Amino acid sequence: MIQIRNLHKSFGSLEVLKGIDLSLDKGKVLVIIGPSGSGKTTLLRCLNLLETPNAGSLSLGSSQLAFDGGRKPRKEEVLKLRQNTGMVFQSYNLFPHKTALENVMEAQIVVQKRGKDEARKRSLELLAKVGLSDKADVYPHQLSGGQQQRVGIARALATDPEVMLFDEPTSALDPELVGEVLKVMKELAAEGMTMVVVTHEMKFAAEAADTVVLMDGGVIIEQGPPRQVLNNPSGERAAQFLNLLTEKEL
């Protein structure tokens, strides 16, 4: 489903991604962990071209993009890729002037040109799926963080993407609200959704991931099944980082 080859990204003179190779099969869950500044969020944002890589190539679903020589993808290629991915943001980024239902309907009407009735029906299904049927007509500021993030997931699912991208979806939440969001994500994973998740939730990584990638300094330093990466990391830097995380959790 996803193939990344030698992906590079710099902001000015700061090189954030220094050659990333990664692949992910359909229906699998990839969890990216790493210290802040390691490039994990940038990598995720390259997958739907919120950031344009400077070199390398990306294939996702039926999109094939090469960025070598500073080549920029065409507008239609960008839109096609984005319609094929859904993104969930750390700070939710719900549209505050629209109700929960309208948030989920928006892209279906504007981007996919679905009829209002069809979009409404699909949106209500999705809100039911994330357990928020009773909040359809409520504005985002009236919802808790956990509820807002679940609307965010429903909104991202509304365009029927093949891949879901999660950018630290629980980092802005109060601890007692993290569980409800992770539960929805685990259900999605169990249904066979292809997911790329940037997170600090080690428990989620251990339980839901098929592959865990540990990044540091713009490169991948560990990659493999969760048990191997989380419990028996081969490199010293990886062991250090994981120890730090475990200490924090205790």
Added chain:
Amino acid sequence: MDDRKIQILIDSFWPMLKAGLQFTIPLALISFVLGLVLAIVVALVRIWKVPVLNQIAGFYVWVIRGTPLLVQLFIIFFGLPTIGIEFDPFLAAVIAFTLNMGAYNSEIVRAAIQSISSGQWEAAYSLGMTRGQALRRIVLPQAARVSVPPLSNSFISLVKDTSLAYTVTVVEMFQVSRQIVATNYEPLLMYCEVAVIYLMFCTVLNALQNVMEKRLERFSTR
């Protein structure tokens, strides 16, 4: 106050109000709407740093904000005819006020659009929206909420500034009050009366602003 003065006040009220409804309000309304369209275009050109247009827009805002409105009116109505460009008085006034509103309001619109967090754009893009769709559906509605108070300010200023149009022979409300003074020699009374009518107009606008803010308040931006 004697009966004669009261009678003068009553007699002159309707001619003044009529000129206000016929010229002052339409002049302000048309200029404001056209100026707002211009302001949005200028704001976007500057936010997106569109090559060439960005420089032109910057120059335009600089010139309009840096020169008196009265001088601009005179250039358009008295100056341009000498090089063969002629407008009738009302149109000349609309052009001057529109250019003025466009320049001042572009800064309001620019600040309002830039106050919307980049996360809103990104969320729209991540759903596959184009820049135009994100602007129209997501960003502008939120920016509108932010800009209602300063734009109302602008509009209220404009309603009062339309009195300058008398200098280019538009028979708007202030000009009518001047004409009445010329016949009854009651400048204090007449100018106070026309001031009260301006005050009435602006009071209505204030109330409209409150209604609009209430309507847009059904969501909070934070």
